[in-house]
Amino acid sequence: MGAFTYHKPATVGEAADLAAELHGARFVAGGTDVVVLLKQRKIDPANLISLRNVAELTYIDSADGLSLGSGVTHTRIANHDYIRARYSALADGARVVGSKQIRNVATLGGNICNAAPSADTACPLLALDAAVRILGREGEREVPIDDFFLGPNKVALADGELVLGIKLPATSEKSGSAYIKHSRRQAMELPMVGVAAWVSVSIGGSEERCRGALECEHTPDVIQLLQNEEVVLEDVRIAMGVVAPRPIRAREAEAKLKGQVVSGALFESMGDVAVSECQARDSFRCDAGYRLEMVRVLTKRAILKAIDRIMRPGREADIDLLW
Amino acid sequence: MKQEIQFVLNGEQVFADVDPQWTLLYLLRNVFGYTGAKKGCGVGECGACTVIVDGEATNSCLYPVLEVEGRHVTTIEGVAAPDGTLHPIQQAFIENNGVQCGYCTAGMIMSAKALLDQKPDPTEEEIRTAIAGNICRCTGYVQIVESIQMAAARMKQ
Ligand SMILES: Cc1cc2nc3c(=O)[nH]c(=O)nc-3n(C[C@H](O)[C@H](O)[C@H](O)COP(=O)(O)OP(=O)(O)OC[C@H]3O[C@@H](n4cnc5c(N)ncnc54)[C@H](O)[C@@H]3O)c2cc1C
Ligand code: FES
Ligand code: FES
Numbered sequence: 001m002g003a004f005t006y007h008k009p010a011t012v013g014e015a016a017d018l019a020a021e022l023h024g025a026r027f028v029a030g031g032t033d034v035v036v037l038l039k040q041r042k043i044d045p046a047n048l049i050s051l052r053n054v055a056e057l058t059y060i061d062s063a064d065g066l067s068l069g070s071g072v073t074h075t076r077i078a079n080h081d082y083i084r085a086r087y088s089a090l091a092d093g094a095r096v097v098g099s100k101q102i103r104n105v106a107t108l109g110g111n112i113c114n115a116a117p118s119a120d121t122a123c124p125l126l127a128l129d130a131a132v133r134i135l136g137r138e139g140e141r142e143v144p145i146d147d148f149f150l151g152p153n154k155v156a157l158a159d160g161e162l163v164l165g166i167k168l169p170a171t172s173e174k175s176g177s178a179y180i181k182h183s184r185r186q187a188m189e190l191p192m193v194g195v196a197a198w199v200s201v202s203i204g205g206s207e208e209r210c211r212g213a214l215e216c217e218h219t220p221d222v223i224q225l226l227q228n229e230e231v232v233l234e235d236v237r238i239a240m241g242v243v244a245p246r247p248i249r250a251r252e253a254e255a256k257l258k259g260q261v262v263s264g265a266l267f268e269s270m271g272d273v274a275v276s277e278c279q280a281r282d283s284f285r286c287d288a289g290y291r292l293e294m295v296r297v298l299t300k301r302a303i304l305k306a307i308d309r310i311m312r313p314g315r316e317a318d319i320d321l322l323w
Numbered sequence: 324m325k326q327e328i329q330f331v332l333n334g335e336q337v338f339a340d341v342d343p344q345w346t347l348l349y350l351l352r353n354v355f356g357y358t359g360a361k362k363g364c365g366v367g368e369c370g371a372c373t374v375i376v377d378g379e380a381t382n383s384c385l386y387p388v389l390e391v392e393g394r395h396v397t398t399i400e401g402v403a404a405p406d407g408t409l410h411p412i413q414q415a416f417i418e419n420n421g422v423q424c425g426y427c428t429a430g431m432i433m434s435a436k437a438l439l440d441q442k443p444d445p446t447e448e449e450i451r452t453a454i455a456g457n458i459c460r461c462t463g464y465v466q467i468v469e470s471i472q473m474a475a476a477r478m479k480q
Pocket of ligand 1 (some may be wrong): 033071099120121164
């Protein structure tokens with residue numbers, strides 16, 4: 001590592017002042033990306049500004065929707081009952097980042113600012129329609145998360161700007177979400193593909209029979225039985241990771257689903273559209289063709305899992321249930 | 324330029340003059356001579372450097388040394404009782420063949436200790452999740468999981 005001066009501000013104000021003063025300084029939160037980059041000599045900043053001791057950035061506030069400080073760790077998110085219940089996709093993402101040791105220090109802010117195409121909280125935040133709270137020279141501004149990610153490791157922050165936190169809109173009882181990380185191993189692995197979905201539904205038939213449908217083992221049976229109960233996807237958001245230079249919303253696939261009763265044919269055509277929205281590439285983890293095939297499967301599964309979260313809330317046992 | 328830090332290491336208040344470029348792992352091994360924590364990968368992948376900071380298992384290879392100021396750090400050297408009696412987790416690793424070459428062991432035990440300190444009665448799934456960031460090239464993990472289960476059972480008594 002090259003020589004640097006390490007600053008430890010205690011407040012957001014001090015951190016912002018340091019950033020304004022020290023041109024080209026790097027923020028460091030949990031350091032799980034920054035320290036690796038320093039060791040690999042991929043970055044060589046003269047100044048590091050640590051956010052680890054800024055207590056103002058560690059809030060979790062569920063009074064109106066959900067507000068999270070950028071300094072909240074993945075461990076805290078993964079263990080937070082309200083987030084697990086109401087913003088399940090985010091908890092799904094946080095609990096599969098790296099290892100326990102990584103999650104204990106790595107932060108939500110670091111994950112989105114590092115902006116890897118594979119970042120595990122990125123798709124959940126896109127699907128949950130997050131806004132990013134940014135502190136710049138002219139004060140605070142808010143940017144939709146979809147405008148925040150610009151490309152691999154590139155975000156809409158000017159030099160010296162820092163992320164205060166994120167805000168998620170309130171959710172209703174009839175909405176749910178899920179994130180599926182598709183990876184070769186269960187831990188210490190980045191996804192080959194990641195998909196998050198948020199849905200709100202109305203049910204023409206019986207909720208009891210919907211719950212029964214979700215007990216079925218085979219996906220086509222689940223879908224057929226949900227169709228019989230006239231489960232309508234009133235609103236949908238889908239996000240996909242590692243299929244483009246940055247995590248993306250599948251807006252055309254969403255449009256295809258909106259207002260429709262779930263059915264096998266609907267999922268089939270939605271899968272085609274979602275695939276057409278990707279710009280997948282080959283990598284050492286897998287080739288592009290496989291990624292696209294998995295987009296088809298995982299968009300459907302993520303939606304079903306989100307529906308499951310609405311119908312059978314609080315069920316933790318089958319968190320990895322795959323159909 | 325060196326800066327002085329002060330922290331609690333295995334229950335004792337200590338001081339050190341550190342270089343901002345150091346990690347906690349470097350400080351432990353090269354200044355305090357506590358070589359229990361190992362450097363495997365140096366980038367958070369293997370868990371051989373795991374220590375407990377303020378109650379949480381952490382990769383000391385990624386921990387900026389200046390962040391150690393004022394914190395409580397526990398290493399494998401601070402796990403046994405002062406009279407040398409091994410901690411139940413250490414004892415269980417020995418009895419169950421949870422140790423072969425030993426390179427991963429200090430990190431494994433620190434991950435296990437952080438888990439059992441927070442959750443005295445973990446499920447097998449929770450144990451596996453807690454040590455998923457600790458790579459062992461020898462044991463195949465089964466004896467390690469069993470060692471942690473044995474320790475948990477004994478610590479409850
Ligand atoms: C072994 C290992 C495994 C990993 N596995 C995963 C994984 O499975 N999934 C995954 O998504 N990631 C993974 N990561 C990457 C990393 O842990 C995450 O991206 C993590 O969330 C980064 O958070 P941090 O607090 O450590 O960020 P840092 O390293 O402190 O910062 C990351 C970037 O964000 C900037 N930054 C941080 N906070 C702010 C802020 N408030 N305002 C402005 N800029 C800021 C920093 O300047 C830096 O550019 C892994 C990393 C390691 C070392
Ligand atoms: S040396 Fe720290 S995780 Fe490998
Ligand atoms: S005992 Fe050899 S690496 Fe685990």
